[in-house]
Amino acid sequence: MKININRLMSAIESYATYGQVEGCGVTRPSFSKADYQVRNLFIQELKDLGMTVTVDAIANIWGTLPGTGEKEKPIVMGSHLDTVPNGGKYDGALGVLVAKEIIETLREYEVTLAHPLQIVSFTAEEANEFNFSTMGSRTLSRRLHAEELRGASDKTGTTLEAAVKKAGGDLSKIDAGQQNAMAAYFELHIEQGSKLENQNLSVGIVDSIVGIYRDLVTVEGQQNHSGTTVMKNRKDALVAAGEMVAEVQKLAIALDSDTVATIGKFEVFPNAANIIPGRVDFTLEVRSADKTERDALIRRIHDSFHSIQEKHEVNLTIVNSYNMQECDFDKELINFLEEAATEMGIPYAVLPSMAGHDAMNLAAMTKSVMVFVKSINGISHSPQEFSLPEDIEKSANVLLNALLKADQTL
Numbered sequence: 001m002k003i004n005i006n007r008l009m010s011a012i013e014s015y016a017t018y019g020q021v022e023g024c025g026v027t028r029p030s031f032s033k034a035d036y037q038v039r040n041l042f043i044q045e046l047k048d049l050g051m052t053v054t055v056d057a058i059a060n061i062w063g064t065l066p067g068t069g070e071k072e073k074p075i076v077m078g079s080h081l082d083t084v085p086n087g088g089k090y091d092g093a094l095g096v097l098v099a100k101e102i103i104e105t106l107r108e109y110e111v112t113l114a115h116p117l118q119i120v121s122f123t124a125e126e127a128n129e130f131n132f133s134t135m136g137s138r139t140l141s142r143r144l145h146a147e148e149l150r151g152a153s154d155k156t157g158t159t160l161e162a163a164v165k166k167a168g169g170d171l172s173k174i175d176a177g178q179q180n181a182m183a184a185y186f187e188l189h190i191e192q193g194s195k196l197e198n199q200n201l202s203v204g205i206v207d208s209i210v211g212i213y214r215d216l217v218t219v220e221g222q223q224n225h226s227g228t229t230v231m232k233n234r235k236d237a238l239v240a241a242g243e244m245v246a247e248v249q250k251l252a253i254a255l256d257s258d259t260v261a262t263i264g265k266f267e268v269f270p271n272a273a274n275i276i277p278g279r280v281d282f283t284l285e286v287r288s289a290d291k292t293e294r295d296a297l298i299r300r301i302h303d304s305f306h307s308i309q310e311k312h313e314v315n316l317t318i319v320n321s322y323n324m325q326e327c328d329f330d331k332e333l334i335n336f337l338e339e340a341a342t343e344m345g346i347p348y349a350v351l352p353s354m355a356g357h358d359a360m361n362l363a364a365m366t367k368s369v370m371v372f373v374k375s376i377n378g379i380s381h382s383p384q385e386f387s388l389p390e391d392i393e394k395s396a397n398v399l400l401n402a403l404l405k406a407d408q409t410l
């Protein structure tokens, strides 16, 4: 069985017109005018496919196709329809539209699954003005609660409560309902990196999502006059912090693995041409799918920071600000995807995701897995985001055939 790539590509183009900014990609954050419009379109199209549509308390949209009645728990496919400002056509929307295309394909072939089949579009996956990314899937998996959501508002003063209500949700019902029981969750997404392209592969089977660790680091030296303070008497916070930046790069490269370390934010005080910097604040981020390697790298970085501190006689404070554990996807679902790809003669790579996705929250409540499609030049969150139709087609067919295996086995 194969999906109809032309129908899928025209759906991608049609959804991209919602929030399209002439020459500047797609701007469709959750609860924007374009988001409300695309929600209505999506709901109507699911109904036209004969699905029952519901909108849950956090305004995730669910479409359900009944199965033969042999199995009770649904198999779910989905992703998100919101975008970052000036984003691309594929991040999120592709996973939702491939799921919809698979449902159309099953209808065409007159195949009814043993399990009910559900499609989901999650609310506010991207970072947004309400400051809750993966809002819909985190709420569904009970990692985000009504009391945390209730007080939130955007900079125009619109409350999250009102925004969710307008999309058909209801914050007051969040902790009341039963958590949805599912048999499995599949999410297709663009890779947003270059690993598949570097290996000349169309399809990635994602076995894990990296853990993300962040520190806030403060280096304090002695602020002083840049002309009258001789070099040997200085306690320059920036010189010490600069060595730390170089050390982080060196230690991460030495691993020669997928583990990455980044100093992305760096502030110098008072930041003036004639003053020796008295203080530097910076962030340290480490991402890795391998917990042992991640912890070892963080230890090595902290040790090096302390040696640099002693050498320069500065003060050092390291405060952990974020620590999300890595998530492993379900081995059985990974097997279904590998078997499907092998049977279709489609080469693939098994790889970790270096970015967070709704599927990591779903992994806390059901069997969960992801399929990646090659991103051209590894570009995402940009109008230049692009994936080739032939790569999309192969990945969607792998997902379709893995879904059929899951339906027979689970």
Ligand SMILES: [Zn+2]
Residues within 6 Å of the ligand: 080, 091, 092, 125, 189
């Ligand atoms: Zn996404």
